[in-house]
Structure formats: C-alpha cells, structure tokens
Amino acid sequence: MLRYFLNRAISLMISLCLASVIIFTIVEIAPGDPASFMLGINAQEDTIAALRAELGLDQDKLSRYFSWISGMVQGDFGTSYTYRSPISNMIADRIWVSLPLALYALVISTLIAFPAGIYAATQRGKAGDVAVMGATQFGIAIPNFWFAMILVVIFALKLRWFSAGGFVEWENGIFQSIKSLTLPAIALALPQASILSRVMRSALIETLSEDYIRTARAKGFGKRAVIWRHALRNALIPVLTIIGLQFSFLLAGAIIIEQVFFLPGLGRLVFQAITQRDLIVVESVVMLLVFAVITVNFIVDIAYAIVDPRLRRRV
Amino acid sequence: MFQPTKFIAAGALAIFASTGIGLSAQSDITVAMQLEPPHLDPTSAAAGAIDSVLYSNVFEGLTRFASDGSVTAGLAESWDISGDGTVYTFKLRSGVKFHDGTSMDANDVKFSLDRAKAEDSTNAQKALFSGITDVSVVDNSTVKISLDKPNGSFLFNLAWGDAVIVAPESIEGIKNNPVGTGAFTFQNWVQGDRIELSRNSDYWGDKPALENVTFKFISDPTAAFAAVMAQDVDVFTSFPAPENLPQFEADPRFQVLEGSTEGETILSTNNKMPPLDNVKVRKAIAHAIDRQAIIDGAMFGYGTPIGTHFAPHNPDYVDLTGNSNYDPELSKKLLAEAGFSEGFTTTLKLPPPSYARRGGEIIASQLRAVGIETEISNLEWAQWLEQVFRGKDYGLTIVSHTEPMDIGIYARPDYYFQYDNPEFQSLMTELNGTTEPGKRSSMLQKAQRMISNDYVNGYLFELAYTTVANAKVRGLWKNAPTQATDLTGVSWAD
Numbered sequence: 001m002l003r004y005f006l007n008r009a010i011s012l013m014i015s016l017c018l019a020s021v022i023i024f025t026i027v028e029i030a031p032g033d034p035a036s037f038m039l040g041i042n043a044q045e046d047t048i049a050a051l052r053a054e055l056g057l058d059q060d061k062l063s064r065y066f067s068w069i070s071g072m073v074q075g076d077f078g079t080s081y082t083y084r085s086p087i088s089n090m091i092a093d094r095i096w097v098s099l100p101l102a103l104y105a106l107v108i109s110t111l112i113a114f115p116a117g118i119y120a121a122t123q124r125g126k127a128g129d130v131a132v133m134g135a136t137q138f139g140i141a142i143p144n145f146w147f148a149m150i151l152v153v154i155f156a157l158k159l160r161w162f163s164a165g166g167f168v169e170w171e172n173g174i175f176q177s178i179k180s181l182t183l184p185a186i187a188l189a190l191p192q193a194s195i196l197s198r199v200m201r202s203a204l205i206e207t208l209s210e211d212y213i214r215t216a217r218a219k220g221f222g223k224r225a226v227i228w229r230h231a232l233r234n235a236l237i238p239v240l241t242i243i244g245l246q247f248s249f250l251l252a253g254a255i256i257i258e259q260v261f262f263l264p265g266l267g268r269l270v271f272q273a274i275t276q277r278d279l280i281v282v283e284s285v286v287m288l289l290v291f292a293v294i295t296v297n298f299i300v301d302i303a304y305a306i307v308d309p310r311l312r313r314r315v
Numbered sequence: 316m317f318q319p320t321k322f323i324a325a326g327a328l329a330i331f332a333s334t335g336i337g338l339s340a341q342s343d344i345t346v347a348m349q350l351e352p353p354h355l356d357p358t359s360a361a362a363g364a365i366d367s368v369l370y371s372n373v374f375e376g377l378t379r380f381a382s383d384g385s386v387t388a389g390l391a392e393s394w395d396i397s398g399d400g401t402v403y404t405f406k407l408r409s410g411v412k413f414h415d416g417t418s419m420d421a422n423d424v425k426f427s428l429d430r431a432k433a434e435d436s437t438n439a440q441k442a443l444f445s446g447i448t449d450v451s452v453v454d455n456s457t458v459k460i461s462l463d464k465p466n467g468s469f470l471f472n473l474a475w476g477d478a479v480i481v482a483p484e485s486i487e488g489i490k491n492n493p494v495g496t497g498a499f500t501f502q503n504w505v506q507g508d509r510i511e512l513s514r515n516s517d518y519w520g521d522k523p524a525l526e527n528v529t530f531k532f533i534s535d536p537t538a539a540f541a542a543v544m545a546q547d548v549d550v551f552t553s554f555p556a557p558e559n560l561p562q563f564e565a566d567p568r569f570q571v572l573e574g575s576t577e578g579e580t581i582l583s584t585n586n587k588m589p590p591l592d593n594v595k596v597r598k599a600i601a602h603a604i605d606r607q608a609i610i611d612g613a614m615f616g617y618g619t620p621i622g623t624h625f626a627p628h629n630p631d632y633v634d635l636t637g638n639s640n641y642d643p644e645l646s647k648k649l650l651a652e653a654g655f656s657e658g659f660t661t662t663l664k665l666p667p668p669s670y671a672r673r674g675g676e677i678i679a680s681q682l683r684a685v686g687i688e689t690e691i692s693n694l695e696w697a698q699w700l701e702q703v704f705r706g707k708d709y710g711l712t713i714v715s716h717t718e719p720m721d722i723g724i725y726a727r728p729d730y731y732f733q734y735d736n737p738e739f740q741s742l743m744t745e746l747n748g749t750t751e752p753g754k755r756s757s758m759l760q761k762a763q764r765m766i767s768n769d770y771v772n773g774y775l776f777e778l779a780y781t782t783v784a785n786a787k788v789r790g791l792w793k794n795a796p797t798q799a800t801d802l803t804g805v806s807w808a809d
Contacts, residue, residue, distance in 0.1 A: 031697065031698050031701050031702070032695065032696075032697025032698050032700065032701055033697070033700070033701060034697075036697075036700050036701070036705065037696060037697045037700055038353065038360050038361065038362070038439075039360065039361050039437070039439040040360075040361020040362070040439050041361070041700070041704055041716075042361065042439060042440050042442065042718060043361065043439050043440075043441070044441050044442060046434070046441075047436060047437055047438065047439070047441050050434075050435045050436065050437055051359075051437045053435075054435075054437065082353035082354060082360075083353060083354055083490075083491075083506065084354050084490045084491070085490075085491055085506075090506060093505075093506065093507075094507060149537055149541075152538075152541045152545075153541075156541060156545045157541060157544050157545055160545070163545055163547045164538070164541035164542045164544070164545035164547050165533070165538050165541065165542055165547070166508070166531070166542075166547060167508065169505070259534060259535045259538065260535055260537065260538050261538065262508075262531075262532070262533045262534070262535065262538050262542070264505060264506065264507030264508035265507070268507050269506075269507055272351065272507070272534075275667075275695060275696065275697075276353060276697075277697040278353075
C-alpha cells in the first residue's frame with residue numbers, strides 16, 4: 001500500500017510541475033499587455049512604462065516564473081495586477097462560493113443518479129429502464145446554461161421562489177446562502193446526474209452477470225440482498241472515477257453558470273481576469289484548479305485501493 | 316472570508332432580519348451595471364467602471380460635469396483666470412472634509428495635481444495635466460495653477476474623474492478603500508459581486524436622499540434581464556440587452572430612460588494603409604454605409620446618426636450626416652474613379668462590444684454590396700489595444716470613442732487613424748489658446764466639417780445610454796456626459 005501511495009504521490013508532483021510550466025507559458029504568450037489595457041486608449045507611453053515597472057512586468061519572464069512558483073509553494077499567490085490585492089485572499093473569498101456550489105451539485109447529482117441507475121439496472125429492458133435512459137439522454141443533451149435560464153424564468157420570474165441570481169454570504173444566514181445556490185446547483189447537476197446514472201446502470205448490469213452473483217443467488221440470497229451486499233460495492237469503481245472527474249469538472253466548469261447567476265465565484269474571477277489580462281490571477285487560479293483536479297484524481301486512486309485490495313499490490 | 320462563529324450568530328439574526336425586509340423605508344437602492352471596477356482609484360486607470368461607481372458619489376474634483384454635460388463648480392466655489400489665460404486661481408469651499416475626517420484644503424489640491432502629472436504617474440489621462448507648470452498653495456483655501464500656455468478647456472479637463480481631489484493621508488489604500496469628499500462614503504466591496512456606499516452625514520453640500528447604495532455587477536445580458544424582471548435590482552444603467560427594452564417599457568413596474576453618451580461610434584479607418592489612404596476610397600466607404608440599418612440591426616433602434624466626431628447633444632454640434640448619405644451607386648462610381656472598379660479587400664477587426672460585433676457583420680455586407688471585401692476578425696480588448704490601437708495593424712475597425720469632447724485626437728498624427736492634416740493640427744492649437752466661447756464654438760464647428768470632408772473615419776452613430784429602473788425612482792441622470800452614476804439627487808417617490 002505504501003509503495004502504491006508513494007508512486008501516486010510522485011506522479012502527482014510531476015504533473016503539477018509540468019502544469020505550472022505549461023500554464024505560465026501559454027498565458028504569457030497570449031497577446032495583450034495588462035498595463036496598456038488598464039490605462040486605456042488615452043494613456044501616454046511613459047505612463048504605461050511607469051505602470052509596467054510598478055507591476056514588475058519589466059522583469060524577464062524566467063525570474064517572474066520562479067518568483068511565482070516560489071511564492072505559491074509558500075502559499076503566496078502574488079498580487080493581482082488590476083485589483084491590487086493579494087490573490088490568496090481573493091481565492092479564499094471566492095472558494096466559499098465555488099466549493100459549496102460544486103459539492104451541492106455533486107450531492108444532487110449523486111442523489112438522483114444512484115437510485116435512477118440502480119432502478120434502471122434492475123429493470124433492464126423493461127419500461128422503467130427505457131424511461132430512465134430516455135430521461136438521461138435528454139439530460140445530457142440539454143446545455144446547462146440554457147437549462148439555467150429556464151430555471152430562472154420558471155422559479156425566479158414566474159413563481160418568485162428564488163431570486164434571479166446573486167449570492168447571499170454565509171454570514172447572512174446559512175439557509176439563505178444555500179437557497180441562493182440551489183438553482184445554479186440544479187443546473188450544474190442535471191447533465192452530471194444523467195451521465196452518472198448511465199454509468200451506474202451499466203456498471204451494475206455488468207457485475208450482475210458475474211459468476212459470484214449467480215453463486216450468491218444460488219445460495220438463496222434475495223435479489224435485493226445480492227444487489228446491496230455484493231453487486232453495488234463492485235460496481236462502485238467506475239462510478240467513483242466518474243464522481244472524481246465530475247467534481248473537478250463542477251469546480252472548474254461552473255464559469256458559465258456563475259455568469260448566468262452572477263455568483264462571485266472562482267469561475268467569474270477567472271473570466272474577469274482573462275478579459276482584463278490580469279495574467280497572474282489567471283495563472284494562479286488555473287494552477288489551483290489543476291491542483292484540485294490532480295489531487296481529486298489522486299484521492300480517487302487511493303480510494304480504488306481501499307475499495308479493491310487487488311490494486312494495492314498491482315502497481 | 317468564512318468565519319464559523321460569526322456565521323452561526325449571523326445566521327440566527329438573518330432569519331429574523333429577513334422577515335423585516337419589506338418594511339424598510341425606501342431610502343436604499345440597488346444599482347446594477349455590467350462591468351466591475353478593477354480597483355477603486357479613479358486617478359490611475361482608464362476603466363470607466365471606476366467612475367461609474369465613484370464619480371461625484373465618493374470623489375469630487377475642483378470642477379464637475381452636470382447632467383447636461385456642462386462644467387460647474389465642484390470643490391472650488393469660484394475661480395479667476397489671468398488676462399493671458401495662463402494662471403487660474405481657485406477659491407476652495409470651506410469646511411469640506413474627507414471621509415476619514417481630515418479636512419480638504421489647498422495642500423490636498425496641490426498633492427493631487429502634482430501626483431497626476433508626476434514623472435512616475437500612472438494617470439490614464441496624464442495629458443490633461445501636461446500643461447500645468449506649477450501648482451502653488453496661496454493659503455489654506457486658495458490654489459494658484461500656472462499653465463505653460465493658455466488652455467481653453469482647462470476647467471473642462473479638471474472635471475474629469477481622473478482629476479478628482481485625493482488626500483496624501485489616505486492615498487496608500489485608495490485602490491481598495493477610497494476616501495473622498497463626496498456625498499456618499501465607501502463601506503464595503505465584495506469583489507466579483509457588489510460595492511456598498513452609505514450617506515455621508517458630514518457632506519458639505521445638500522445631503523442625498525438615499526441612505527444606502529449597493530452597486531451590483533452583472534455582466535451577462537440574460538442575467539441582467541432576469542435580475543431587473545425579478546426586481547432584484549432597482550436600476551440597471553447602460554442596460555446590455557436593447558432587444559428587451561420594449562418589454563420593460565410596456566411594464567408599469569419599470570421606466571426606461573433613453574439618453575445619449577459621449578460615445579461616437581465610428582468605423583475607424585487606417586488613413587495610411589493603401590487603398591484607404593485615398594480620400595476617394597474613404598468617401599466611397601462612407602456612402603456605402605446605411606447608418607439606420609446599423610442602428611436598427613445592431614442596436615435595436617437605439618442611437619443617433621452622426622456625420623462627424625461630435626456629440627449631437629452638444630450645442631456646437633453640426634449635423635453633417637448629409638455629407639455621407641447612403642448612396643451605393645455613388646460609392647461604386649467613386650471606387651471606379653479611384654481605380655478600384657473591381658473593388659478590394661481589407662481587414663475589419665472587431666472588439667467585443669455588441670455594437671462592434673453586430674455592427675461589423677452589417678457593415679461587411681454593406682461594403683460587399685459595393686465590391687469591398689472585408690476579412691473580419693474578432694478580438695479581445697487587450698488584443699485590440701495591441702494590434703489595432705498601438706500596432707496600427709488594421710484596415711478598418713469599429714469602436715466607440717467615449718471620452719467627452721475628444722475631437723482633439725484628430726490632431727495627433729501618431730493616433731491609430733494616422734490622420735495627418737497640418738491645417739487641422741494648427742486649428743486645434745489655436746482652439747486650445749482661445750477662451751472666448753463664441754470663437755471656440757465656430758472653431759469647433761470648423762473642425763467637425765474638416766474631418767467630415769476628409770472622410771477620416773466612417774461616422775456611424777452616437778451610442779445611446781439606456782437605463783432601466785423601478786418606476787418609482789426619481790432623479791436619475793438620463794444622459795451620460797461622462798461615465799458616472801450620480802446618485803446625489805436620486806430619491807424614491809412614495
């Protein structure tokens with residue numbers, strides 16, 4: 001188990017190093033100077049030069065890369081060019097929107113997908129299965145920003161159960177905050193739930209045809225007991241993989257949903273930073289998201305090993 | 316940031332508080348706009364969003380723009396101009412205090428202007444201050460400003476948001492904690508979401524009717540529509556989805572204010588790039604354009620046609636749209652005379668705003684009708700600044716020039732139009748040296764004719780300023796003579 005763990009940890013480090021180089025290079029190559037963007041079309045050359053010096057943009061790229069990396073290792077993400085405040089504070093503020101949103105969506109998606117997938121698998125080929133599969137096909141096909149707008153029209157404009165967007169801070173009441181994240185979480189969760197229930201269904205169908213299931217049935221276990229005790233646990237590996245992928249996707253992929261519901265989350269921060277050429281914010285947030293994705297994958301790898309003891313030996 | 320203890324107590328409080336929301340007196344307002352300020356220092360960035368929140372509300376200058384665009388007294392209550400027009404002596408209002416309690420006096424004025432024109436200044440409009448040779452403190456409430464030569468628009472220049480008065484005591488933290496002299500004090504900024512201001516009880520002038528002001532930032536047009544419809548916001552300035560305005564007009568809950576801006580939207584032309592360096596070709600382009608079709612198609616009918624680079628609401632404006640009326644036959648004839656009977660191909664580089672992206676498609680098809688092919692490319696602002704504005708690597712582009720009274724840019728041969736006309740340049744020098752209103756007026760009119768006759772750019776329309784608001788809100792600015800959301804005179808009807 002320790003060797004497996006170390007192996008995974010080393011590949012995690014290598015991925016992070018590579019990612020940092022790639023992110024820095026791509027963002028720095030992209031055209032557009034932050035200083036001239038900030039000063040607009042009437043700015044004089046000497047003013048732009050003064051601002052570039054103030055922002056440290058006049059230093060060479062290599063030393064900027066290393067100061068970025070060394071700062072980040074110590075938890076200092078640098079200072080935003082446009083906002084002029086520490087990026088770590090900005091991320092800390094935004095993460096309390098994006099992280100709960102992603103978790104909320106994940107919970108919704110799992111709560112829908114597990115029963116739907118299990119039901120469809122047990123009803124394989126029957127009307128119930130067809131209905132669930134049809135619904136998930138629909139769920140995958142609908143773009144989530146469009147679904148988000150429809151939710152707003154129905155629940156905010158017509159029924160007035162929710163406000164059309166915005167986020168109520170946690171300090172102002174946990175229920176209000178959760179309420180303000182509900183429509184965005186549903187919009188985010190729908191396609192994920194559809195994918196997840198399909199995976200759940202096919203994984204379960206596959207395990208249900210295994211020999212040991214037949215053995216268990218032959219031993220006299222009821223259908224339900226076999227599913228709960230034997231089949232589900234073995235079907236979980238592909239499902240866990242998808243949940244891991246989905247969590248990273250939900251965290252990084254909420255950009256459009258955050259725009260539609262004007263939520264002050266990480267996605268909106270990146271979006272604004274890109275248009276304002278706030279390079280250091282883009283680099284740091286993207287790096288953080290990459291870190292989250294890689295770490296989640298790492299955790300999923302470790303979780304496999306816990307679910308399936310054979311993987312611990314097979315490195 | 317997240318603080319668990321505060322959080323539980325606040326949670327309990329909020330449940331009680333939330334029941335009382337409907338009962339609070341109407342002295343609070345939520346104003347939404349598309350763009351969030353990058354930071355809160357109007358003296359070191361070009362971002363109009365900074366002024367949209369802070370101009371006149373939090374920061375004030377020696378002079379200021381009124382809602383009709385005229386320049387009136389601000390922190391200076393009066394001024395004397397020396398006979399040769401090079402020395403301005405400002406008498407400051409007494410008893411003006413910054414929000415941190417320090418008093419605003421002549422030293423603050425000197426500090427602010429010296430800072431703006433300093434060598435290492437990061438003021439986006441540094442040129443406004445370039446003629447200042449000296450700022451001297453006569454006494455606590457008197458400042459003398461000397462200029463290198465007379466400047467007829469000096470009082471106008473001082474009214475810009477980039478020329479507001481700041482204090483040395485609070486300059487350090489200005490980007491996140493702006494301290495000004497205005498009728499509202501800055502309270503809180505939740506980045507990515509909102510900025511909160513509250514009434515300044517020590518304000519030197521008339522106290523505003525509003526108690527608390529929240530500026531909210533909603534960039535997506537669909538979200539903007541939903542937020543207004545659900546009445547999550549009371550006012551949306553520069554509403555981004557003109558196609559939805561008729562719906563608000565028809566709804567008694569809302570009012571739609573249609574005003575004008577200082578934004579001349581033009582088909583900017585690279586006057587040095589062949590064949591656009593030929594005035595006949597530029598004239599042909601001008602006659603190939605159907606302005607009304609662009610206003611209707613790209614702006615859903617909101618916008619005023621212009622024939623030169625000047626705001627139609629200005630008293631000195633000359634209507635020169637007839638100079639470039641829509642006449643594709645004439646356009647083809649002119650192209651043939653210029654030796655391009657087969658037409659030609661040029662680039663059309665479009666920045667992100669919808670007037671450019673939608674307008675660009677329409678212009679491309681209008682130009683194609685007379686034989687001019689355009690290669691359209693869509694650019695982000697930062698790319699546009701680099702390629703088009705600074706690099707001058709373009710044939711045509713569409714952009715709205717939102718700076719007030721900016722016809723002077725045509726006197727800069729290195730400006731991205733690359734229009735180099737010594738006659739125009741000397742006219743502008745003469746204008747700067749003239750303070751007599753009548754003479755200035757006729758010079759400005761001459762300047763408008765000159766650029767119109769040279770077909771420097773394709774003059775399309777003046778950008779409209781549309782505000783959607785709750786029908787009970789009074790006192791909003793209809794026009795936008797500068798980028799500002801002046802709330803000092805805003806109130807709720809009962």
